[in-house]
Amino acid sequence: MSYYEEEDLGRFGEVGRHRPDLFEKFMAWYQACQEDGALSRREKALIGLAVAHALQCPYCIDAFSQSCLEAGSNMEQMTEAIHMASALRGGASLVHGVQAHNSVNKVSM
Amino acid sequence: MSRQTLPVIGGDAPLRAPADFGEKLAAHGLSPRAAGVEVLQVNVGKLCNQACKHCHVDASPRRTEVMPAEVAEQVLEAVRRFRFPVVDITGGAPELNPNFRRLVTESRRLGSRVMVRHNLTVMFEPGQEDLPEFFRGHSVEVVSSLPYYLGRQTDAQRGPGVFDKSIEALKRLNAAGYGRGDGLTLDLVYNPVGAFLPPPQGSVEADFKRELLARHGVTFDRLYTITNMPIRRFLEYLRRSGNEERYMRRLVDAFNPAAVEGLMCRTTLSVDWTGRLYDCDFNQMLGLGVDGSLPQTVAEFDPERFEGRMVATGAHCFGCTAGAGSSCGGAVVKS
Ligand code: SF4
Ligand code: SF4
Numbered sequence: 204m205s206y207y208e209e210e211d212l213g214r215f216g217e218v219g220r221h222r223p224d225l226f227e228k229f230m231a232w233y234q235a236c237q238e239d240g241a242l243s244r245r246e247k248a249l250i251g252l253a254v255a256h257a258l259q260c261p262y263c264i265d266a267f268s269q270s271c272l273e274a275g276s277n278m279e280q281m282t283e284a285i286h287m288a289s290a291l292r293g294g295a296s297l298v299h300g301v302q303a304h305n306s307v308n309k310v311s312m
Numbered sequence: 313m314s315r316q317t318l319p320v321i322g323g324d325a326p327l328r329a330p331a332d333f334g335e336k337l338a339a340h341g342l343s344p345r346a347a348g349v350e351v352l353q354v355n356v357g358k359l360c361n362q363a364c365k366h367c368h369v370d371a372s373p374r375r376t377e378v379m380p381a382e383v384a385e386q387v388l389e390a391v392r393r394f395r396f397p398v399v400d401i402t403g404g405a406p407e408l409n410p411n412f413r414r415l416v417t418e419s420r421r422l423g424s425r426v427m428v429r430h431n432l433t434v435m436f437e438p439g440q441e442d443l444p445e446f447f448r449g450h451s452v453e454v455v456s457s458l459p460y461y462l463g464r465q466t467d468a469q470r471g472p473g474v475f476d477k478s479i480e481a482l483k484r485l486n487a488a489g490y491g492r493g494d495g496l497t498l499d500l501v502y503n504p505v506g507a508f509l510p511p512p513q514g515s516v517e518a519d520f521k522r523e524l525l526a527r528h529g530v531t532f533d534r535l536y537t538i539t540n541m542p543i544r545r546f547l548e549y550l551r552r553s554g555n556e557e558r559y560m561r562r563l564v565d566a567f568n569p570a571a572v573e574g575l576m577c578r579t580t581l582s583v584d585w586t587g588r589l590y591d592c593d594f595n596q597m598l599g600l601g602v603d604g605s606l607p608q609t610v611a612e613f614d615p616e617r618f619e620g621r622m623v624a625t626g627a628h629c630f631g632c633t634a635g636a637g638s639s640c641g642g643a644v645v646k647s
Contacts, residue, residue: 273511
């Protein structure tokens with residue numbers, strides 16, 4: 204058994220057994236965020252997919268892969284979104300190299 | 313003709329769904345009743361030059377079920393007597409039936425609009441090269457499947473090389489005046505390449521229009537999005553890939569009562585290659601005939617008895633009511 208089971212995504216609602224008021228607020232917010240607005244549902248699904256990869260959440264990756272397909276994105280577009288998330292993760296690490304340089308400079312003669 | 317064999321997996325085990333379609337309708341105060349018969353959908357048989365992975369007909373070059381001339385005459389007799397506003401000819405690849413051109417010519421002469429479910433690649437089979445001119449000569453409305461505007465996805469579903477041939481066929485249809493907005497209708501059909509629901513029709517139509525024009529100089533009129541029905545080859549795929557439960561859950565969760573009004577079976581009657589009658593082409597493939605109290609063959613058809621008839625439904629019907637709904641004319645709930 205792994206910690207993540209596909210069926211567990213369908214049990215998300217169980218989290219709302221305790222403090223359902225908070226869970227309902229979250230769900231309403233979560234769903235409203237995904238509606239067509241200034242950004243289309245398709246763009247939002249791609250953002251969701253990218254963030255899911257940055258967070259490395261298997262539930263979100265599963266859910267947003269499906270949402271992207273059902274919003275009309277193809278694998279090329281989805282892969283570009285995943286690269287964006289990954290590039291930012293990589294870049295965010297790499298840019299901290301400046302911190303390392305600062306630290307080293309501070310203690311170096 | 314390319315010959316592909318597709319393994320039959322899962323056999324005839326009944327489709328499993330997490331809800332009952334009839335109960336779902338009843339819970340929304342709806343019932344599966346047809347309005348009348350505006351469209352006679354004629355399935356002339358299972359012979360096809362392709363063997364697509366999602367085909368609900370299980371059509372292929374090896375199938376031998378082909379509507380004979382005497383049944384084609386019975387169909388035409390019904391068209392003559394009852395003047396259906398639309399005759400919608402499908403298959404298989406209907407053009408491969410020797411009675412196809414007579415069905416088209418005669419139905420047009422009798423005043424029906426004629427739609428042909430044309431798979432594009434059949435145009436390159438022997439004796440079919442003049443199809444664009446034939447279609448134009450009879451103002452046939454052409455409806456063609458192109459699951460995606462990119463080759464990889466299209467070939468994954470319809471077979472290697474199908475995309476390139478389809479684009480060539482679309483160019484020939486365009487050259488014959490189809491899909492140019494001057495009255496000769498060329499509509500395309502999108503269906504998902506896999507176990508997911510189609511995107512909103514309008515947004516994917518815009519993608520197809522932009523990309524097909526930019527990449528291939530091809531134009532068309534409308535794009536219909538159609539949900540893959542959990543029947544025959546697509547059901548086998550669902551079973552083989554372990555997706556049956558998840559897909560059926562998706563369809564049931566996406567049940568949209570607003571789609572019921574526009575269901576294909578409300579206005580369509582389907583006839584098979586032997587002349588038997590069904591509420592739709594999907595029921596035809598399941599062998600689920602029209603209500604037992606009604607005439608069972610096209611030779612005995614009587615429009616008054618079919619008005620308001622109860623439609624035979626099953627778990628597969630969730631494919632027609634998911635999301636924006638799905639029919640042979642695409643999404644039924646316009647956003
Ligand atoms: S989907 Fe259409 S083109 Fe493909 S095998 Fe079935 S009938 Fe033939
Ligand atoms: S599968 Fe046929 S009978 Fe069932 S809802 Fe769809 S069109 Fe109607």
